[in-house]
Amino acid sequence: MTTAIVLLSAGLDSTVSLALAQEAGMTVLMGLCFDYGQRAAEAEWRQAQQLADHYQIPLQRIELPWLGAITKTALSKDSTEELPEVAIADLDSIIGITLNSAAKVWVPNRNGLLINIAGAFADAEGYTEILTGFNAEEAATFPDNTPQFAEAVSKSLAYSTQAQPKAKSYVQHLNKVEILREAVRLKVPVEKLWSCYTSGTYHCGRCESCSRLRRALTGGGHPEYLSQLFGDQDA
């Protein structure tokens, strides 16, 4: 049996990766949700629990307070820096704007660390895959979202574990509109997702992640979710 553990942040990408993995016959036996001092930690945990219930996966919360303490960027809830706002029109301006935004929300070695923590669980339980939400759109600005990174970290895990799990994203080749299309096809509860860099009742609607989700909802022909995720501001 092929089994997996999923890094579940409650975002569109990791949730659809999970749904596609299940469709492909993967038995997902566990989810991890991380609190590393990010502004979104509270909302991500709240929504990830709902999604884990939906997919009937036990979910464990891992707290990494030291990672929050060494994170100096705006993503940290202790930061005095303002979160960068990226307009939808600027999302594809990789050199000028999104690289700047990426630098301002960087968390030191986050994906390398989270995959290796999941790798410890995988090694202990014999899981064969570590599911991530890496995708084509964010791979353009985040090197730790690329297929090359997934391959490299999998090679490393082949040395550092006995189970030799592979890091894999089922949405690696897709952009957000395509991921949303799969979400709708697979009846993912889109209203339960959390993609925002902050916490709250609704998504802030202004950070880069919100702009990407909003563009996907609008461009992908699913504006009906805007009011549920962003409140009344765009309803």
Ligand SMILES: [Zn+2]
């Ligand atoms: Zn936001």
